Amino acid sequence: MSGAAVNIHATAIVAGARGLLFLGPSGRGKSALAFACITEARRLGAFAALVADDRVIVSRSGKALVAQCPEAITGLIELRGSGIVAIESVSAAVLDLAIEVVSLPEAERLPPENAVFSVGTLGSLPLVRLWSQAADPLAHLAALVPLLHHETPFSRLAP
Numbered sequence: 001m002s003g004a005a006v007n008i009h010a011t012a013i014v015a016g017a018r019g020l021l022f023l024g025p026s027g028r029g030k031s032a033l034a035f036a037c038i039t040e041a042r043r044l045g046a047f048a049a050l051v052a053d054d055r056v057i058v059s060r061s062g063k064a065l066v067a068q069c070p071e072a073i074t075g076l077i078e079l080r081g082s083g084i085v086a087i088e089s090v091s092a093a094v095l096d097l098a099i100e101v102v103s104l105p106e107a108e109r110l111p112p113e114n115a116v117f118s119v120g121t122l123g124s125l126p127l128v129r130l131w132s133q134a135a136d137p138l139a140h141l142a143a144l145v146p147l148l149h150h151e152t153p154f155s156r157l158a159p
Contacts (some may be wrong), residue, residue: 005059005068006120011077012051012067012093015041015138019067019093021056021125023117024101029132031078033101038087040138050089053077060122064094097145098125103132 011022011030015037022030041048052069059066075089098117115127128144
């Protein structure tokens with residue numbers, strides 16, 4: 001698989017050693033959930049940082065999909081209703097998981113199993129759904145994706 005980089009409407013972060021890509025329409029809560037995950041991972045003593053908010057450039061490097069931030073918005077995240085703030089960021093991260101931010105009651109109660117998010121001709125990522133109002137999104141992700149438990153911050157959330 002190959003192809004040119006794709007600029008998508010999303011938010012990307014690193015939490016522990018995992019790259020997470022939050023997807024959904026404008027106003028759904030991608031930035032808020034990503035910010036909550038960063039904050040909680042840091043509280044747990046794990047590394048966490050923003051890659052990009054609102055616009056994510058996804059490219060392929062070997063077998064991996066990599067997220068980068070357009071230069072003009074590096075280190076900036078919108079906290080809806082409060083403004084745009086600067087937070088710690090990294091220039092790029094390998095992506096491990098795509099997270100579709102959903103609102104209820106619009107979303108199906110139970111999502112399909114083994115869903116994937118395709119990034120054009122670049123490849124795909126495992127896809128999970130996360131409610132936009134999840135009180136502790138990092139704990140929800142740990143429950144939804146057991147394989148992520150093997151590395152911080154998820155390992156500290158496992159039962």
